Amino acid sequence: MLRTRIITALILAPIVIGILIYAPKPLMGLFFLLCATACLLETLSFMLPAFENRLAGKHVDTIVTKASGETHTKIFAPETRRPMLITVGLAWCMFLLMIFGGAEGAFGSLVAGILATIMVGCFLADDVQLGAARSISMVFSLAYSVLPWVAVWQIYLMAPHSxxxxxxxxxxxxxxxxxxxxxxxxxxxxxxxxxxxxxxxxxxxxxxxxxxxxxxxxx
Structure with a gap:
């Protein structure tokens, strides 16, 4: 384990530091956006079934990781595919608006994104309980996965060379x-x-x- 950590650090540390210092601003924005997307997909993969099972009593197909015994949702299962992809699209819109709108447009983009997410979650459901479950899980996933990367972007802009x-x-x-x-x-x-x-x-x-x-x- 220690040898793996040392080898990984020796290889990845110079690459990460070099990218942070010398990469142009648009490339860094794209990199942060892709990181936010990956985090959002992972969060949605367990938030959607958790809220749907608990609040709406809806069963969502899951898979079990043999090594750990943990249960995860099939990311592109029919039950979760549409809300997940729509949430990712909203996240992209929010992130891009915050990047190009600056700090002044960040609050408005955040409020608009949350309201749009709640509306989408409700309209994607067949009943009130399922709509509430999807809205809550989508909003929480956005807040938990995307907003930290928006904060990282704002920190990136505070000083040259990251x-x-x-x-x-x-x-x-x-x-x-x-x-x-x-x-x-x-x-x-x-x-x-x-x-x-x-x-x-x-x-x-x-x-x-x-x-x-x-x-x-x-x-």
Whole structure:
């Protein structure tokens, strides 16, 4: 695991840093947009069935990952294909309006996007419960997956050569590195057998979380 991390860092770190420093503005905007799209598709793949099953009692076809036993939605299953693609289209519109409209147009684009998402979610459903479930899941997915990348774009514009983006990346790397080594060296020695989130990631420890946070603060 450690060897894989080191090799990955040695190969990817120069590439990522070079892209952030030297890539032209339109290319960076496209890159952030593609990242937001990938995050949105992944979020929708579990948000749509979760809300539809719970609020509307609607069964959505799922697949099970053999290694972890986790359940995921078939991304292009008939039940989710149309709302997912429409949500992605709305996200593209929101993101592009925020990019070309600047900070002044960001709030208006956000409000318009949320209202459009709610309306689309309602019109795509056959009943009130399903409409509410789809609207909530689509709005939450947009907020959770797209807005952070809009914030990243605004941070990118704050200084030349992606200085603040590089700072964010370095802080994240330090947090991950501190968490990894802190968990390996101190795991279970300070907080005992208490795990950070055993149902989500059984190997994560409180010691690793604290070490990662402290290293990020120091940097």
């Amino acid at each position: 200085r603040y983006i590089l700072l964010v990346v370095i802080i994240v790397w330090c947090g991950d590195t501190g968490g990894y080594f802190g968990g390996r060296m101190l795991g279970g020695k300070v907080f005992g057998d208490r795990k950070l989130a055993p149902k989500i990631s059984p190997k994560k420890t409180w010691e690793g979380a604290v070490c990662g946070l402290l290293l990020s603060i120091v940097v």
